Amino acid sequence: MDVPLGFGPNIGQVVCRLKKALYGLKQSPRAWFGRFTKVMLKLGYKQSQGDQTLFVKHSPLGGVTTLLVYVDDIIVTGDDLEGMENLKKCLVKEFEVKELGKLKYFLGIEVAHSREGIFISQQKYIVDLLTETGKLGCKPTKTPIEVNHRLGNALEDAIVDKRSYQRLVGKLIYLSHTRPDIAYAVGVVSQFMHNPKESHLRAVYQILQYLKGTPGKGILFKKGENLTLEAYTDADYAGSMVDRRSTSGYCTFLGGNLVTWRSKKQNVVARSIAEVEFRAMALGVCELLWLKIILEDLKIKWEGPMKLYCDNKSAINIAHNPVQHD
Known part of the structure; x- marks a missing residue:
C-alpha cells in the first residue's frame, strides 16, 4: 500500500x-x-x-x-x-x-499421495454442499442428468429464486474441476441462470442426488514413463431445445492420465453432424496445442504425434483432406 x-x-x-x-x-x-x-x-x-x-x-x-x-x-x-x-x-x-x-488441501481440493500416484477429490466440498442445501439425507441417483433430456426455457413453470440458483450452480461449476462426470450436466443447468424455473432446479437437485451417491470420486494421476498426448472428441447434433445449437465435448490424456476436459455449447447452429463433429475436433486440437505449450515451458519434450480420436467418419475424412479446408 x-x-x-x-x-x-x-x-x-x-x-x-x-x-x-x-x-x-x-x-x-x-x-x-x-x-x-x-x-x-x-x-x-x-x-x-x-x-x-x-x-x-x-x-x-x-x-x-x-x-x-x-x-x-x-x-x-x-x-x-x-x-x-x-x-x-x-x-x-x-x-x-x-x-x-506437503500439499494436502488447496482451494477446496483434497490431495492424497500414494505409491501409485496423486489422487485429487472434493469430498469435503461435496458434503458441505449437500449439508447446505439440505440434501445430505436424499436418495442417490445413478446419473447426473436424464438421458435424452428436454430442458428448455419452461415458460409455463414456476419461477425460483434467481440468486440462490446462481449461487448453487456456481458451486457446481467449481466442483466440476475434479468431477468430469458432471461437466455436461452442469453446463446444461448453467444455461438458465438468467431466468431459472422449477424444472431447472429439479435438474440441479438431480446432480446433487448423484453426488450423494459418489462423494469420494476423483481423479488419479498415476506414475509412468509414457508421455503420450491424446484427445477424444464428441458432440451431439442440435441438442439444445432453446436455439438448436449443438454441444461439443473433449477430454485430453497425458501419459494415460486425464488432465483436461470440457463440455461447451457451440457458438453457431450447425447444418450437419459432420460440421458439429468437425468443430469439436477443432476444439480438441486447440487443447492439445495448449498442453504442448505448457510441456515446452517445463522443457518436457514429446517428439511423437499427438493423437486425436473422433467417431464420425465424415469429419475424419474432411480432416484428412488437404484441399477443402475453407
Missing part, C-alpha cells in the same frame, strides 16, 4: 486509516499479481505463456522449480530441492508467507 499524495512526513500525530484491503477493491488483484510477477521475474523465473499464473525456473544442472499462484494461495513443486528452498527464503523476504508443508 502506498501513502496517498499530500500525506507528508511532517503532519504530526496523524494516521492514515485504511478502509479497504486486498479483497475490497476490484483493481487490487491486478495490482497484487503485478507486484508478485515482478518479484518472480527478478528471481529469474519465466512466466508461462500458456498459463500466466505458472512460473518456471530451470537450474544449470537440469532441475526445475515451478510455482503456481491463485490470488494469495501458492503451490511450489519441482525436482530441484535447492531451488525450492531458495525460492521459499526469497518469498519470506518479500512477502508475509506461511508454509503449510
